[in-house]
Amino acid sequence: MDKSANIDELVEQFKTLPGGLIPLLHAVKHAVGYIPNESVPQIAIGFNLSRAEVHGVISFYHDFNTSPVGQHTVQICRAEACQSMGSRQIEAHAKKSLGIEYGETTKDGRVTLQPVYCLGNCACSPSMRIDDDIYARVSPASFDQLISELYVPAAGNAGEKR
Amino acid sequence: MSASKIERLVKMVNQISLNMSSNGPADFVAMQVSEHLEKFWSPPMKNLISEHIADQNIGLSPISLKAVIELAAIQKAK
Amino acid sequence: METDPYQLIEGMTIAGLAVGANQGYIYLRSEYPVAHKILNKAIERATEAGFLGKNICNSNSDFFLEVRLGAGAYICGEETSLLESLEGKRGMVRAKPPLPAIEGLFGKPTVVNNVLTLGAAASILEQGSETYKDFGMGRSRGTLAVQLAGNVKRGGVIELAFGVTLREVVEDFGGGTYSGRPIRAIQMGGPLGAFLPASQWDTPLDYEAFAAIKAMIGHGGIVVFDDTVDMAAQARFAMEFCAVESCGKCTPCRIGATRGVEVIDRIVNNQDRDNNLILLTDLCDTMELGSLCAMGGMTPFPVRSALTYFAEDFSGESPREN
Amino acid sequence: MLEFYEPQPDFGTPQSDSETLVTLTIDGISVTVPEGTSVMRAASEGGVKIPRLCATDSLKSFGSCRICLVEIEGRRGFPASCTTTVTEGMEVRTQSSEIGKLRRNVMELYISDHPLDCLTCPTNGDCELQDTAGEVGLRAVRYGFEGENHLVAEKDESNPYFTFDPSKCILCSRCVRACEEVQGTFALTIDGRGFDSKVSAGQAESFMESECVSCGACVDACPTATLTEKSIIELGKPEHSVVTTCAYCGVGCSFKAEMKGNEVVRMTPYKDGKANEGHACVKGRFAFGYTTHKDRITKPMIRESIDDPWREVSWDEAVSYTAERFKAIQAKYGRISIGAISSSRCTNEEVYLVQKMVRTGFGNNNIDTCARVCHSPTGFGLKTTLGESAGTQTFASVEKADVVIVMGANPTEAHPVFASRLKRRLREGAKLIVIDPRQIELVRSPHIVADYHLPVRPGTNVTVLNALAHVIVNEGLQAHDYIAERCETADFEKWVQFIADERHSPEHTEQFSGVPAADLRAAARLYATGGNGAIFYGLGVTEHSQGSTAVMGIANLAMLTGNLGRDGVGVNPLRGQNNVQGSCDMGSFPHELPGYRHVSNVATRQLFEREWGVTLDSEPGLRIPNMFDAAIDGDFKGLYCQGEDIAQSDPNTHHVEAALKAIECLVVQDIFLNETAKFAHVFLPGATFLEKDGTFTNAERRISRVRKTMPPLSGKADWEGTMALANALGCNMHYNHPSEIMDEIAKLTPTFSGVSYKKLDELGSIQWPCNDHTPAGTPIMHVDEFVRGKGFFAITEYVPTEERANRKFPLLLTTGRILSQYNVGAQTRRTSNSQWHAEDTLEIHPHDAEERGINHGDWVGIQSRVGQTVLHADVTSRVKPGVVYTTFHHPVSGANVITTDNSDWATNCPEYKVTAVQISKVTAPSSWQARQKSFDTQQLQLLEKARH
Structure with a gap:
């Protein structure tokens, strides 16, 4: 994929949308997997902003990573409801079993682990998110199960998906 | 590629005439051109161009020629 | 939003008609992908059915609705920060005045309400304000x-x-x-x-x-x-959360939250405990009274309440995680 | 205006311009201020200082530092005084034990992440953080210094003039906001958020790599040592300061020269300066190092021939040598065989003296000035149509403009401080029409988009102006009542006949100008109907064979739409050099005495003859190009050239060099051995603006004081040098101070009759006319009627330039300036500004480049009908196909080797902006460049000999 050409198309698509920078950045992230620093100048030109401004926006939001992440993003909820149901243990387990800290990606490039503050699933804590799927009542065992499925092609969904 | 003295002056007068050409009838324009020359040109330049009224070949446009004739008259009157 | 999106759509449409707005935005956290899909689908259907868009229900009024996804910033729940984010900027809190109702999104008067309020609008109109007020x-x-x-x-x-x-x-x-x-x-x-x-x-x-x-x-x-909860850890988390999610504009929140974590750590580690307890109270005052918005202003609430009602957890003797 | 160094007062938030007044009490003191004023500003005006860090009166209130909290009766909590506006009857308390504690605690948080190196900090004693910590009584930091912090953050030293030390940053965002609100570049942002927030230039890169234009607004705004001038780091805090006027462009910014003894420590923009209101650019703010550069020549020198070594001599010897040579030349070749060129960089007083010396000492009118080659058409065109040879507005007036036309000017590069004002107005919603062959920054840059860009083909400005007028007239959009009341109606009717003709329609002129008819029509409608319309133009209008016609076309448009005589409108020439307006005002043209009065006018002449005690020549003298021609013809043999590098700046270098070589006695007065001086026989050392007293007049007719900060390095200011020469020639000039020269100017010139140094000190600056009718000056001209009485619609026929593209020379070259360099670069090249622009390059469109096999960075030969030079190619779509562009800041570029002798029909202002050229890939510099290099080397060797 020619990233820059693709980003140009997206810039064209979003530049006239009022406040369209954040929707664009989501779209770029969706298309490329991250917001390449090299794309900032073309985004800035499209939106009639300075490079600094675009950089400021990207760096403000946790969602907008500027380097590639793993094939799958796993987010563990750290908010209070999940804490009350043992999310700290899940966190510790996840870091240990994947062998990475928050913000890191497994060596095989499969999984990036991130903290998240509330997935809106507080009644069924603790929760985690894998890509666009939310999982409830996560335990160390179900975590391992879900991760192992990421390594199976076309995995079905186990666990208590909401 | 410096042109000769008189060539340069002729070119200048013609340029002025051309730029004033739409200001009115030919006589009116010629008068304006001569006023312009009188107002902005130094005496040696005015004298040199005036000396060439009779010379048909220096390339003055008709309006320019008329203007230079008027200029010469003004010069003479001084 | 996930189970009855139309209630919100209806409420926002009512609000839009009431104030003469023809554009509404639902600012949705990106952490809610399910709600995102459902809301978009619901808006699409409502538009097809003539409840949104141009000339809604042949009323000669227009109302467009759009879901805008946040990007991982709790602070963007604060109304002015939300407006900044909707404008495509850093979600920095604005000083008020001007209030958003005077100068809001893209400089235009803007009503900012939460989902609960807008969700209640339809039933209030249907059943009358008196009925609602009776509750x-x-x-x-x-x-x-x-x-x-x-x-x-x-x-x-x-x-x-x-x-x-x-x-x-x-x-x-x-x-x-x-x-x-x-x-x-x-x-x-x-x-x-x-x-x-x-x-x-x-x-x-x-x-x-x-x-x-x-x-x-x-x-x-x-x-x-x-009863397994460690309230000192929860107090610490409140400060930590504020440190992670602060927009960073005002000093009490930007530096205070980080210092808050450090002070609580010193307290539970019994380092100069009495002075650090005074300092934590001072810090809570500073954040509460000095912060620009509710983020820094209210972070002291969980901290103080934990400190007041669960003081034993700060003794450094109770088992703590982390 | 010498004063001990003290920062200028800061009211915390900007002034409100409301006319409604509000009265409140602050700490029991009753204060009355305009509605919309912040509590903080009201307190300052009432003499109560509320401590603060993120507030400064050049920026909108922000509310981030939380130091300025106050108590307001009837309101909960502690509102920030910067973001709270006053209301009638409000009762404010700025001090209480609660407030005190809160402020102290906030300050404690700041200092918990700040290095404790006040005593060795470069801004020790000049730091708002330090002051405020003192004001709030901070005595301890209970958090300790072991916590998370930014103390090891790396310094950015990339900018040559200032350092960015993030370890000292308090995240007040003043720098970011200054870059946005004041400068309008948006080069800074905050990276990240929360505790991790940090100020970032561009995409977290160094300042030099970022979009930063080094205007210094961030440095001015910084309340700590985070952004600090390197000169302050090196030399320490200044001890006194002198208010003076910048010697770069025609904006005429006021500066405080902050001094230690005779050394300038820094230049800071002066808030009370009306032209700049506290803003500056990279040149005025930082590029003053040339004033003490090792290349300065501080002793007079003479030599018989230009192949001889220079010989240092005393002022007396140099002056009497010159006088004798000049007298001998006049004796041999006649009275009119010598002349002088004065400089738009020198003061009004100096320029006045030069023309006085010529008219009295030389006994002729052979005086011209460098304005000849830039804005002489402005003088001619505006005088013809409106009656006065000057711009009509103040810069501040643009804040009331609704539609702005920028034509043939590139303000963000050449008039940056004005550009910042303009951009601010555009961000507020004013519309913009750009008429320029290039896509200049104003066409599209962060937060700025021109509504219409009319990319006119070089040389066809008049067709565009005529077409704009044609649309307005044919669509009936003209200001009928205004014209009927204020303009010559018979001439107007005649002009309508002319302009309504189909040959001026956009559809017809498109073939010449290349401007799409639809855009042109839309732009015309916008200007005619969009409210207050203001036109700003530059050398892209004047430096053409029809420069004067275009100026008249602009004046016609303004009169046609009623856009003259009030705030927010007008016709505004953006003058190139600092004192172009002044040098013209001072009688520097060969046909005019000071105040634009023709030499043939008997009454005027008599006035001057009485004062000067001589008989004056009633005939015009030679213009600069005439002087060159006459020199080549052997009729012109002596020239005194002050502060002007004609060898580099005038067109057709071969021709100029031939003329200079033909002159028997060339006297150059300059601060450096410039290109012209390499052909000179006498060199008189010049003084910089820091070394003399005087006045400059900027593009808005604003006369501002230039004040001496140090003695002249050569012992004489330029006016003293001229005076010595004049006296050696037998004149009787005795001035002890330039104020006496100004008094003479005021006595002889009606538009200046109310000007004096005393009044300038009182008012700060004065916009002429200043006389009994307008004792405080005239911010806006032609208010009730035009200076000439009725406005005159001049006929503006389009006459194509002879300089046309053809098969042999298929491209049109046009020239311009860049921000970091100034004109021929004599000053800026001797500063670190060259780090931004080390060489001139040729901009060429990718299509034209590809056709010629040219890649970005290749050497390209530029061949015109008169010469050839070689530059590196910059392949860019800023220029359109068929047009190439370069700057002319470096002598070696030889931009003027290729420009031709063509000039404006009315004023002989050279046609710098249109040269037909061919471009080809080459491998080495041109033969002229090679010759220039060896000549340069030879001349520098001859200079070395003088110094040893």
Whole structure:
């Protein structure tokens, strides 16, 4: 994929949308997997902003990573409801079993682990998110199960998906 | 590629005439051109161009020629 | 938003018509991908059915609705920060005045309300304001959608009239803890809400009653903790959360939250404990009175309540995680 | 205006311009201020200082530092005084024990993440953080210094003039906001958020790599040592300061020269300067190092021939040598065989003296000035149509403009401080029409988009102006009543006949100008109907064979739409050099005495003859190009050239060099051995603006004081040098101070009759006319009627330039300036500004480049009808196909080797902006460049000999 050409198309698509920078950045992230620093100048030109401004926006939001992440993003909820149901243990387990800290990606490039503050699933804590799927009542065992499925092609969904 | 003295002056007068050409009838324009020359040109330049009224070949446009004739008259009157 | 998106769409349309706005935005956290899909689908269907868009229901009025996804910034729930984010900028809190109703999104007058308020609009119009007003107590009228969560047997959303006590909600509706252990603390109103000890659970859900005990109802979220909770860790988390999610504009929040974590750590580690307790109280004052918005202003609520009602957890002797 | 160094007062938030007044009490003191004023500003005006860090009166209130909290009766909590506006009857308390504690605690948080190196900090004693910590009484930091912090953050030293030390940053965002609100570049942002927030230039890169234009607004705004001038780090805090006027462009910014003894420590923009209101650019703010550069020549020198070594001599010897040579030349070749060129960089007083010396000492009118080659058409065109040879507005007037036309000017590069004002107005919603062959920054840059860009083909401005007028007239959009009341109606009717003709329609002129008819029509409608319309133009209008016609076309458009005579409108020439307006005012043209009065006018002449005690020549003298021609013809043999590098700046270098070589006695007065001086026989050392007293007049007719900060390095200011020469020639000039020269100017010139140094000190600056009718000056001209009485619609026929593209020379070259360099670069090249622009390059469109096999960075030969030079190619779509562009800041570029002798029909202003050229890939510099290099080397060797 020619990233820059693709980003140009997206810039064209979003530049006239009022406040369209954040929707664009989501779209770029969706298309490329991250917001390449090299794309900032073309985004800035499209939106009639300075490079600094675009950089400021990207760096403000946790969602907008500027380097590639793993094939799958796993987010563990750290908010209070999940804490009350043992999310700290899940966190510790996840870091240990994947062998990475928050913000890191497994060596095989499969999984990036991130903290998240509330997935809106507080009644069924603790929760985690894998890509666009939310999982409830996560335990160390179900975590391992879900991760192992990421390594199976076309995995079905186990666990208590909401 | 410096042109000769008189060539340069002729070119200048013609340029002025051309730029004033739409200001009115030919006589009116010629008068304006001569006023312009009188107002902005130094005496040696005015004298040199005036000396060439009779010379048909220096390339003055008709309006320019008329203007230079008027200029010469003004010069003479001084 | 996930189970009855049309209630929100209807409420926003009503609000739009009421103030003469023809563009509405739902600013949705990106952490809610399910709600995102459902809302977009619902808007698409409502538009197809003529309830949104140009000339809605042949009323000669237009109302367009769009979902805008946040990008991982809790602060963008603050109304001015939300507006900045909707404008495609950093979600930095604006100083008020001007209020958004005067100068809001793209410099235009803007009504900013939460989902609960807009969700209530349709039924109020349908049943009349008197009916709605009949619910509740004191100055807190109508109903509240309580989100019962955390260590609770039966969690979920319950719409209740104001006035019911916290204990009734947690015990009668929630059925006690999920773990079966005794409840120790209840946090009401979100991450910036106070932790309430057993002695306060009989407080009725009423804005004034909660304000009187230095707590808040906030968005109606209730998180139940059983007796394994380490309240010093929860206080620390409140500061840590503020440090992670602060927009960074004002000093009390930007530096204060980070210092808060450090001071709490020193307290639980018994380093110059008495002076650090005074310092933590001073810091809470500074954040509460000095911050630009509620993020820094209310972070002290969970901290202070934990410190006041669960002081034993700060002794450095109770088992702590982290 | 010498004063001990003290920062200028800061009211915390900007002034409100409301006319409604509000009265409140602050700490029991009753204060009355305009509605919309912040509590903080009201307190300052009432003499109560509220401590603060993120507030400064050049920026909108922000509310982030939380130091300025106050108590307001009837309001909960502690509102920030910067973001709270006053209301009638409000009662404010700025001090209480609660407030005190809160402020102290906030300050404690700041200092918990700040290095404790006040005593060795470069801004020790000049630091708002330090002051405020003192004001709030901070005595301890209970958090300790072991916590998370930014103390090891790396310094950015990339900018040559200032350092960015993030370890000292308090995240007040003043720098970011200054870059946005004041400068309008948006080069800074906050990276990240929360505790991790940090100020970032561009995409977290160094300042030099970022979009930063080094205007210094961030440095001015910084309340700590985070952004600090390197000169302050090196030399320490200044001890006194002198208010003076910048010697770069025609904006005429006021500066405080901050001094230690005779050394300038820094230049800071002066808030009370009306032209700049506290803003500056990279040149005025930082590029003053040339004033003490080792290349300065501080002793007079003479030599017989240009192949001889220079010989240092005393002023007396140099002056009497010159006088004798000049007298001998006049004796041999006649009275009119010598002349002088004065400089738009020198003061009004100096320029006045030069023309006085010529008219009295030389006994002729052979005086011209460098304005000849830039804005002489402005003088001619505006005088013809409106009656006065000057711009009509103040710069501040643009804040009331609704539609702005920028034509043939590139303000963000050449008039940056004005550009910042303009951009601010555009961000507020004013519309913009750019008429320029290039896509200049104003066409599209962060937060700025021109509504219409009319990319006119070089040389066809008049067709565009005529077409704009044609649309307005044919669509009936003209200001009928205004014209009927204020203009010559018979001439107007005649002009309508002319302009309504189909040959001026956009559809017809498109073939010449290349401007799409639809855009042109839309732009015309916008200007005619969009409210207050203001036109700003530059050398892209004047430096053409029809420069004067275009100026008249602009004046016609303004009169046609009623856009003259009030705030927010007008016709505004953006003058190139600092004192172009002044040098013209001072009688520097060969046909005019000071105040634009023709030499043939008997009454005027008599006035001057009485004062000067001589008989004056009633005939015009030679213009600069005439002087060159006459020199080549052997009629012109002596020239005194002050502060002007004609060898580099005048067109057709071969021709100029031939003329200079033909002159028997060339006297150059300059601060450096410039290109012209390499052909000179006498060199008189010049003084910089820091070394003399005087006045400059900027593009808005604003006369501002230039004040001496140090003695002249050569012992004489330029006016003293001229005076010595004049006296050696037998004149009787005795001035002890330039104020006496100004008094003479005021006595002889009606538009200046009310000007004096005393009044300038009182008012700060004065916009002429200043006389009994307008004792405080005239911000806006032609208010009730035009200076000439009725406005005159001049006929503006389009006459194509002879300089046309053809098969042999298929491209049109046009020239311009860049921000960091100034004109021929004599000053800026001797500063670190060259780090931004080390060489001139040729901009060429990718299509034209590809056709010629040219890649970005290749050497390209530029061949015109008169010469060839070689530059590196910059392949860019800023220029359109068929047009190439370069700057002319470096002598070696030889931009003027290729420009031709063509000039404006009315004023002989050279046609710098149109040269037909061919471009080809080459491998080495041109033969002229090689010759220039060896000549340069030879001349520098001859200079070395003088110094040893």
